[in-house]
Amino acid sequence: MSVTETALPEPLSAQPALRPRTAHPLLRFVLRRVATGLLTLAVASFVVFLGTAVVPGSPATAVLGRLANKQVVAQVDRRIGYDKPLPERYVTWLFGALHGDFGNSAVALAQGATSAPIWPIIRDPLLNTTTLAVITVIFLIPLSLLLGVIAGLTHGRLPDHVISVLTLVFMALPEFVVGALLVVIFFVVLNLLPPVSLLSPGAKPWSDPQILVMPVLTLLAVSVAWTVRLVRVGTIETIRTDYVQMARLQGLPERKVVRRYVLRNALAPSVQIFALSIQYLFGGVIVTETVFDYPGLGNQLLQAVTSHDDTQVQAIAFILAGVYIAINIIADLIVLVLVPKLRTQT
Amino acid sequence: MRHRLRFARTRRGQFGLVIVAIVLAIALLGPFVSPHGPSQLTGAPGAPPGGGHLLGTDYLGHDVLSRVLWGGRSVISLALSATALGFALGTTIGLIAGYSRGIVDSLLMRSVDVILAFPPLLFFLIIVTSVGYSEGVLICGVAVVQAPGIARIVYSATREVSVAAYVEAAVARGETTAAILRRELLPNTLPTLIANLGLTLTYSVLLTAAVNFLGLGLQPPAANWALMISENRTILSLNPWAVVVPATLIAALTIGVNLVGDAISISLGRSETTVDARVDPAAAIMQGNLIATPQGPET
Numbered sequence: 001m002s003v004t005e006t007a008l009p010e011p012l013s014a015q016p017a018l019r020p021r022t023a024h025p026l027l028r029f030v031l032r033r034v035a036t037g038l039l040t041l042a043v044a045s046f047v048v049f050l051g052t053a054v055v056p057g058s059p060a061t062a063v064l065g066r067l068a069n070k071q072v073v074a075q076v077d078r079r080i081g082y083d084k085p086l087p088e089r090y091v092t093w094l095f096g097a098l099h100g101d102f103g104n105s106a107v108a109l110a111q112g113a114t115s116a117p118i119w120p121i122i123r124d125p126l127l128n129t130t131t132l133a134v135i136t137v138i139f140l141i142p143l144s145l146l147l148g149v150i151a152g153l154t155h156g157r158l159p160d161h162v163i164s165v166l167t168l169v170f171m172a173l174p175e176f177v178v179g180a181l182l183v184v185i186f187f188v189v190l191n192l193l194p195p196v197s198l199l200s201p202g203a204k205p206w207s208d209p210q211i212l213v214m215p216v217l218t219l220l221a222v223s224v225a226w227t228v229r230l231v232r233v234g235t236i237e238t239i240r241t242d243y244v245q246m247a248r249l250q251g252l253p254e255r256k257v258v259r260r261y262v263l264r265n266a267l268a269p270s271v272q273i274f275a276l277s278i279q280y281l282f283g284g285v286i287v288t289e290t291v292f293d294y295p296g297l298g299n300q301l302l303q304a305v306t307s308h309d310d311t312q313v314q315a316i317a318f319i320l321a322g323v324y325i326a327i328n329i330i331a332d333l334i335v336l337v338l339v340p341k342l343r344t345q346t
Numbered sequence: 347m348r349h350r351l352r353f354a355r356t357r358r359g360q361f362g363l364v365i366v367a368i369v370l371a372i373a374l375l376g377p378f379v380s381p382h383g384p385s386q387l388t389g390a391p392g393a394p395p396g397g398g399h400l401l402g403t404d405y406l407g408h409d410v411l412s413r414v415l416w417g418g419r420s421v422i423s424l425a426l427s428a429t430a431l432g433f434a435l436g437t438t439i440g441l442i443a444g445y446s447r448g449i450v451d452s453l454l455m456r457s458v459d460v461i462l463a464f465p466p467l468l469f470f471l472i473i474v475t476s477v478g479y480s481e482g483v484l485i486c487g488v489a490v491v492q493a494p495g496i497a498r499i500v501y502s503a504t505r506e507v508s509v510a511a512y513v514e515a516a517v518a519r520g521e522t523t524a525a526i527l528r529r530e531l532l533p534n535t536l537p538t539l540i541a542n543l544g545l546t547l548t549y550s551v552l553l554t555a556a557v558n559f560l561g562l563g564l565q566p567p568a569a570n571w572a573l574m575i576s577e578n579r580t581i582l583s584l585n586p587w588a589v590v591v592p593a594t595l596i597a598a599l600t601i602g603v604n605l606v607g608d609a610i611s612i613s614l615g616r617s618e619t620t621v622d623a624r625v626d627p628a629a630a631i632m633q634g635n636l637i638a639t640p641q642g643p644e645t
Contacts, residue, residue, distance in 0.1 A: 040460070043463075044464065047464075047472070051472040051473065051476045052472060165358065168605060168608055169604075172548050172597075172601045172603070172604035173597055173600065173601070174555055174556055174572075174597075174600065176555075176556060176575060176576070177596050180575050180579070180589050180593045181590070181594075183579075183582060183589075184586050184589065187582070188583050195579075195582065195583075282465060283465025283467050284465075284467075286471070286560075287556050287559065287560065290559075290560055301468075302471070305475050308475070310475065317468055317471070317472055320465060320468050321463065324463065324464065324465055325463055
């Protein structure tokens with residue numbers, strides 16, 4: 001039993017967010033959490049850079065071929081900056097990246113372009129991916145709260161069994177299988193939606209909502225299963241706590257017990273669950289975007305990987321890892337504000 | 347032995363076992379009954395079922411049924427090898443870090459944290475960028491992505507056990523560290539590892555299949571269900587069976603393994619009545635956080 005207090009807690013909203021008594025440890029926790037986050041990001045940037053830069057075979061050899069003239073390769077390497085020592089390249093790259101300057105696309109330079117800044121190349125894909133993720137989250141949160149709470153409240157009975165088995169099924173489905181089957185249903189059989197989500201350059205995805213339907217459905221299908229599962233577990237746990245038993249013993253109507261004590265306390269931990277699923281979305285988009293040829297960051301990353309465009313891989317991987325880490329920190333802080341109990345423990 | 351097979355008595359476990367058995371039978375026995383070779387051109391590309399092709403032909407004119415019957419072996423062998431390697435790697439790291447304490451401990455576990463700070467597929471793509479792609483990279487890469495989660499479970503299990511009296515007794519007897527790790531600590535982490543086996547395997551199938559789908563694993567003309575889905579998307583409206591059948595088989599495999607895995611972890615002490623968000627392994631594993639050791643009361 002995780003909560004041992006017997007008194008009824010005040011409703012969460014009635015507690016001021018920052019009380020003078022707890023402000024200091026809270027602040028310390030926030031600072032520590034942000035500091036470890038920045039440290040993780042620094043290490044992650046190092047891994048990203050090292051992973052893509054300490055490779056035998058620079059982008060120049062990838063573009064010009066293994067048998068290319070050594071002199072030409074050296075010349076291209078110099079233009080990309082591959083002739084400088086590694087630590088210097090890392091520092092230059094990191095400082096640029098922190099200012100939003102990710103340097104030039106290595107492949108474009110090797111192909112003879114004089115300048116090919118990466119940021120303009122990945123700006124639109126980043127926006128498209130964010131759009132996809134945000135729309136998915138807008139549907140994900142109410143849907144998983146609804147199903148999770150229903151399953152939790154009917155624990156051990158039919159609705160719970162149906163929802164639990166369905167989540168087990170859906171969480172095991174790969175994105176590309178769901179995506180491919182959706183295309184078969186909505187394009188081949190029903191002929192309702194386009195099979196690929198193509199966008200003309202510069203166009204915004206929301207200008208053609210049709211192309212968003214199947215990618216969003218795919219991401220929802222694979223992410224809603226685990227959020228439902230976790231919300232269900234949180235609800236069941238809360239029902240078992242002493243304060244809910246107490247509220248029942250006091251003779252409060254069941255509906256009031258559920259709304260006031262179960263839901264409020266079950267929902268706070270859900271913040272972390274949703275953070276995890278948003279994190280997943282930023283990783284899971286790689287496959288989903290490929291299935292539908294959606295012009296997002298994941299698709300762009302895959303193209304960069306296959307064309308050996310190291311600098312572009314670095315930039316996109318850095319952004320994705322940064323988002324991943326940032327969401328983690330934000331979730332921890334929101335939970336801290338929502339669950340006063342945790343403040344005294346930190 | 348009977349209590350170990352308890353999972354097979356639950357309905358979910360039985361259902362999962364049946365599905366897995368069917369898919370395994372198709373994958374392993376399929377090549378023996380296949381009407382054509384997997385890369386034998388037998389007709390016009392993208393033909394619908396008919397004319398000696400029960401499921402039609404694929405984008406190059408191969409018989410889809412034959413490629414389905416041949417294409418399961420690599421799905422299963424890749425996932426199994428990646429899981430085995432991931433378990434070996436993760437268990438070694440977790441045991442050493444959990445027993446040694448001090449600088450080795452923090453060094454190993456911080457490296458684990460770094461890998462967990464990346465989306466799994468992204469980390470794999472970084473590996474691919476640096477070393478290129480091949481079957482070997484696929485297996486090792488997926489193993490490296492999975493090892494941190496396993497290392498974390500083994501680590502916490504080892505930390506718990508390493509203060510036990512029988513470990514101290516072994517130290518006092520003058521046993522070598524290797525012997526202590528193998529004989530005293532490893533057996534105690536096994537239940538947790540087995541509880542996670544099915545779910546790790548599900549994840550392994552998902553990840554290896556995704557990589558093959560992205561074109562960063564096996565290369566055509568290899569017959570592989572994930573690859574088939576990817577390469578036949580262009581002829582989807584001509585012969586949808588070339589996508590639907592392999593997609594259904596992969597889905598059946600992962601769902602079946604997941605059901606069995608869930609039944610196993612429930613039967614191994616994670617009873618359904620003591621729920622905890624942190625110990626729902628099925629949910630945790632998908633996020634790379636394998637935490638399945640039952641939590642004691644909070645202090």
